[in-house]
Amino acid sequence: MHAMQYEFTLPADYDMDVIRSRVARLGHLLDDWDGLGVKAYLLRERGVHGSAVNQYAPFYLWNTMAGMNAxxxxxxxxxxxxxxxxxxxxxxxxxxxxxGSAAGSPAGLAVRRRQPVPEGVELAVFMADAAGEAARLAARDGAVLAAAAVDTQAWEAVHFSLWTHDTPKVEGDVYQVLHLSAPGRGALPRGRQW
Structure with a gap:
């Protein structure tokens, strides 16, 4: 599994319905993308769920590098x-x-938490704990799915989770889920990936 995200931070007065319309019009195009596990079309809106910005920020879990590269x-x-x-x-x-415990339910919200990997930590212990956090999040009520990943260039871990409509009591940036493309979700390897 490989995780990927990009963010478009938009002006404070940007009409976020433009993004909603765009996703409604185009979101289905990745519903059968080869190599894609999950793409969550994410939106942060200034003043909603504690967001200080307007942002369009899709998050991906890829099954294959070929799918991501394509x-x-x-x-x-x-x-x-x-x-x-x-x-x-x-x-x-x-x-x-x-x-997650609510795996069959539609996702309404997502939470992404980025966490630096501190100098001097035992890497095996830190990564095992990050993997364990994915399992702990997934077991919570309302969790649709949870993932953990690491960037070894920046030494940053990311925790990503999807939730039903209720605001989860989880630390991180909260996003609205506008659409979920999940053609290879069933093929994403479960559990710790080493």
Whole structure:
């Protein structure tokens, strides 16, 4: 599993219904994308769920590098680049993936928490704990799925989870889920990934 996210931070007075309409019109295009586990079309709206910004920030869990590369270099990614500019694309190597206690329910909210990997920690212990956090999140009421991944260039862990409509009591940035493309969700490897 490989995780990926890019963010388009928009002006404070931006009409976020433009993003909602865009996702309603185009979101289905990745519903059968080869190599994609999950794409969550995410939106943060200034003043909603504690957000200080307007942001469109899709989050991906990929089953294959070929699928991710086909998305990035095969033309699909050019659409948002043309409309919003070329963003920095963050990538993380998968540590763990778990289906949640509400796995059959639609996702209404997502939470993403980025966490630095401190100097001097025992890496095996830190990564095992990050993988364990995915399992702990997935077991909570209202959890649809949870994942953990790490960027070894920036030494940053990311915890990502999808939730039913209720605001989860989980630390991190809260996003609205506008659409979920999940053609390879069933093929995402469960549990710790080493």
């Amino acid at each position: 998305f990035l270099w095969g033309g699909a990614f050019q659409g948002p680049v043309n409309d919003f500019g070329r963003p920095r694309v963050r990538q993380w190597t998968g540590l763990a993936y778990e289906e």
